[in-house]
Amino acid sequence: MLKILHYINQFYGGIGGEEHAGHLPEMREGAVGPGTAFVAAFGADAAITHTIICGDSYFGENTEAAKEAILDMVREVKPDLFLAGPAFNAGRYGFACGTICDAVKAELDIPVLTGMYEENPGAEAFVDKMHIVATRDSAVGMRDAVPKMAKLALKLARGEKIGASIEEGYMPGYMRVNFFEEKRGSERAVDMLLAKMKGEPFVTEFPMPDFDRVDALPPVVDITKAKIALVTSGGIVPKGNPDRIEASSASKYGEYDITGVTDLTEATYETAHGGYDPTYANVDSDRVLPVDVLREMEAAGKIGALHNKFYTTTGNGTAVKSSAAFAIEFAAKLKNDGVDAVILTST
Amino acid sequence: MKLTIGNIRITDIVLGEQSKVENSTLFVNSKELEALLLEDGNIVSVCFDVAKPGESTRITPVKDVIEPRTKVCDGDCNCDCGIFPGVVSKVGTVGKGKTHVLKGMAVVTTGKIVGFQEGIIDMSGIGAEYTPFSQTINLVLDFVPRDGLAAHDYERSLRLAGLKAANYLGDLAKNIKPDEEIVYEFLSMAEGAKKYPNLPRVGYVQMLQSQGLLHDTYVYGVDMKQSLTTMISPTEVFDGAIISGNCVSACDKNTTYHHQNNPVVTDLFARHGKDLNFMAMIITNENVYLADKERSSDWTAKLVEMLGLDGVIISQEGFGNPDTDLIMNCKKIEALGVPTVIITDEYAGRDGTSQSLADVDVSANAVVTGGNANEVITLPKMNKIIGTQEYVDVIAGGFENNVQPDGSIVVEIQAIIGATNEMGFNKMSAR
Numbered sequence: 001m002l003k004i005l006h007y008i009n010q011f012y013g014g015i016g017g018e019e020h021a022g023h024l025p026e027m028r029e030g031a032v033g034p035g036t037a038f039v040a041a042f043g044a045d046a047a048i049t050h051t052i053i054c055g056d057s058y059f060g061e062n063t064e065a066a067k068e069a070i071l072d073m074v075r076e077v078k079p080d081l082f083l084a085g086p087a088f089n090a091g092r093y094g095f096a097c098g099t100i101c102d103a104v105k106a107e108l109d110i111p112v113l114t115g116m117y118e119e120n121p122g123a124e125a126f127v128d129k130m131h132i133v134a135t136r137d138s139a140v141g142m143r144d145a146v147p148k149m150a151k152l153a154l155k156l157a158r159g160e161k162i163g164a165s166i167e168e169g170y171m172p173g174y175m176r177v178n179f180f181e182e183k184r185g186s187e188r189a190v191d192m193l194l195a196k197m198k199g200e201p202f203v204t205e206f207p208m209p210d211f212d213r214v215d216a217l218p219p220v221v222d223i224t225k226a227k228i229a230l231v232t233s234g235g236i237v238p239k240g241n242p243d244r245i246e247a248s249s250a251s252k253y254g255e256y257d258i259t260g261v262t263d264l265t266e267a268t269y270e271t272a273h274g275g276y277d278p279t280y281a282n283v284d285s286d287r288v289l290p291v292d293v294l295r296e297m298e299a300a301g302k303i304g305a306l307h308n309k310f311y312t313t314t315g316n317g318t319a320v321k322s323s324a325a326f327a328i329e330f331a332a333k334l335k336n337d338g339v340d341a342v343i344l345t346s347t
Numbered sequence: 348m349k350l351t352i353g354n355i356r357i358t359d360i361v362l363g364e365q366s367k368v369e370n371s372t373l374f375v376n377s378k379e380l381e382a383l384l385l386e387d388g389n390i391v392s393v394c395f396d397v398a399k400p401g402e403s404t405r406i407t408p409v410k411d412v413i414e415p416r417t418k419v420c421d422g423d424c425n426c427d428c429g430i431f432p433g434v435v436s437k438v439g440t441v442g443k444g445k446t447h448v449l450k451g452m453a454v455v456t457t458g459k460i461v462g463f464q465e466g467i468i469d470m471s472g473i474g475a476e477y478t479p480f481s482q483t484i485n486l487v488l489d490f491v492p493r494d495g496l497a498a499h500d501y502e503r504s505l506r507l508a509g510l511k512a513a514n515y516l517g518d519l520a521k522n523i524k525p526d527e528e529i530v531y532e533f534l535s536m537a538e539g540a541k542k543y544p545n546l547p548r549v550g551y552v553q554m555l556q557s558q559g560l561l562h563d564t565y566v567y568g569v570d571m572k573q574s575l576t577t578m579i580s581p582t583e584v585f586d587g588a589i590i591s592g593n594c595v596s597a598c599d600k601n602t603t604y605h606h607q608n609n610p611v612v613t614d615l616f617a618r619h620g621k622d623l624n625f626m627a628m629i630i631t632n633e634n635v636y637l638a639d640k641e642r643s644s645d646w647t648a649k650l651v652e653m654l655g656l657d658g659v660i661i662s663q664e665g666f667g668n669p670d671t672d673l674i675m676n677c678k679k680i681e682a683l684g685v686p687t688v689i690i691t692d693e694y695a696g697r698d699g700t701s702q703s704l705a706d707v708d709v710s711a712n713a714v715v716t717g718g719n720a721n722e723v724i725t726l727p728k729m730n731k732i733i734g735t736q737e738y739v740d741v742i743a744g745g746f747e748n749n750v751q752p753d754g755s756i757v758v759e760i761q762a763i764i765g766a767t768n769e770m771g772f773n774k775m776s777a778r
Binding site for chain 2: 128164165166167172174175176177178179180181182183184185186187188189190192193194196197202204205206208209211212244246247248249251274275276277278279280315316317318319320321322
């Protein structure tokens with residue numbers, strides 16, 4: 001039987017309303033309040049072994065302390081899943097559910113699930129970080145929310161494949177999952193266009209996300225003194241692709257030493273990238289990773305130095321999240337190595 | 348322009364003595380067809396095989412898929428044109444008169460890999476659910492190129508060989524009575540506007556892959572990257588006016604078959620005169636230089652404005668770099684006050700939690716998606732491999748050690764031909 005730990009606020013914990021919102025986190029054995037409905041829905045598959053109750057104001061005003069206290073409790077119980085809420089449209093409760101779920105997931109690697117109304121500020125803040133089941137705006141929606149949350153909770157606890165948001169009832173924005181529609185895409189496009197032209201409601205299949213844009217840093221003060229590194233998403237690797245970087249959807253990046261290398265030749269380097277015709281990059285990889293030109297500039301004193309390592313991956317079909325994770329890792333190495341500026345080349 | 352499509356159902360393919368179509372069976376004299384294809388000295392040999400739906404068969408690495416068709420105009424349209432004009436037939440305006448189609452089958456080309464972006468067709472098992480070509484009877488042409496042939500020449504030879512083979516087969520159906528006939532009529536702007544004055548004027552903007560270097564599309568033989576945004580009659584695409592010459596990831600490349608059966612065109616025709624007035628098809632490119640992107644999307648929007656369209660569907664091909672063209676087209680057309688729907692696919696990472704597109708904009712508020720191409724699936728071992736499995740770890744969507752001890756292979760669905768098609772050919776979506 002799966003072990004579930006349930007988080008609720010002071011109101012659903014039966015302690016009291018606003019006057020008790022400062023209630024410190026406490027843990028009880030078994031299910032409390034809405035937990036009993038979940039117990040019924042789980043049947044023999046799972047049990048709520050413990051319930052954590054915390055005041056919404058306490059959590060909001062002492063977030064770090066509350067988080068630490070609750071994480072300790074979760075560590076002690078080691079549940080198969082951490083369930084929070086549902087918070088409906090209660091803003092502080094939604095914030096608490098989102099925050100604590102995020103912490104449990106990130107720090108303890110335990111699957112989490114919460115539920116709230118789509119306009120709850122907690123939903124906006126955490127919708128891209130976890131599964132949040134969409135509920136009605138008040139506790140009237142409990143009867144509706146519990147079976148949906150219970151079903152998804154069991155799947156998450158068992159590590160089963162999670163279906164698309166539209167199938168499972170969680171809010172879109174966290175995880176994109178494929179499924180088969182009734183109609184083919186072109187017909188759906190025609191239907192959507194007809195609705196849009198008439199001003200009738202329609203549902204986009206992919207809501208536009210906030211796009212991650214990066215502000216440029218101030219320019220390098222004296223380029224003739226700067227140590228420059230080369231980084232590429234064009235897939236340039238030593239001949240033979242020793243680390244087997246994928247042609248598309250890269251799961252890794254490479255770090256290669258170019259001490260003493262003045263020119264990338266057909267015999268020594270190639271590209272692993274599958275998104276463009278590799279012919280010209282394979283003949284002369286300097287076309288993508290300009291080591292030759294930078295060596296000349298280094299010799300002529302136009303730049304301070306070329307860093308002796310380059311970092312490379314294939315940008316083709318690679319998830320932005322993976323690219324960001326690679327960059328965080330090697331940017332730290334670049335900083336550590338005293339690199340002043342980086343030339344990023346793409347294809 | 349009025350085109351009658353006569354579908355001739357094909358339920359079996361038999362490699363035999365004489366090439367002919369008889370009682371829904373296609374007989375192929377492979378010696379004769381081979382001789383035709385070997386006229387191109389770049390090809391040393393070609394093996395013929397037939398793959399049928401439900402068989403334990405995998406075809407890989409697949410380059411193109413083509414539907415055999417032929418023109419049967421009998422002088423009624425005064426044309427002297429053929430399928431794939433400007434490529435393997437002489438230049439001449441198609442899209443009129445009558446066309447016979449061998450329906451239910453396809454020509455599939457395979458052979459040693461050219462780039463990294465040639466995909467997989469499984470005829471059964473879970474992989475079959477992701478590709479439309481598990482549902483067609485496939486005549487597979489497995490080519491061996493001559494030694495030392497450069498990649499670009501190899502790609503060209505294979506491309507032309509597939510088209511030649513399709514036309515050879517299509518021509519066998521010139522005198523066969525079709526099982527069904529469908530008439531498509533595309534009126535002039537003036538007539539169309541007069542005929543349905545109360546219906547919204549809808550256009551289709553088709554973006555064609557033109558990043559260059561194995562990422563090309565040809566229109567009447569013209570390399571699309573060298574063309575300004577232009578217009579075409581949607582009936583022309585049924586006659587092979589647009590062909591694939593590209594190696595974009597298998598899942599979202601438009602094969603020649605997709606162009607010949609463009610689903611946006613057919614679905615707009617299906618509602619034409621009822622819910623909408625299908626007035627225009629605009630074709631534009633996806634070049635890599637920023638100035639080209641700006642120019643082409645300017646022209647797309649300008650044509651939409653000049654044509655006075657009320658709404659537009661935009662379809663994409665490929666991903667990443669072309670996402671910028673898609674968003675530029677969408678933004679500039681929306682800025683005219685003309686509503687758009689875009690059809691794309693996603694690269695949201697294997698767990699689906701990463702950013703899906705390389706570019707986005709708030710005006711793109713009506714999106715149809717072909718799904719997340721990074722989703723991972725396990726394709727079961729197949730009893731028969733046509734082509735070679737040698738490249739399944741390096742093609743786009745494959746990765747190191749993805750062939751399992753039991754013979755199954757783990758891939759992202761981007762390795763499967765047509766899996767996340769961005770003309771909306773499939774039912775798959777994502778949420």
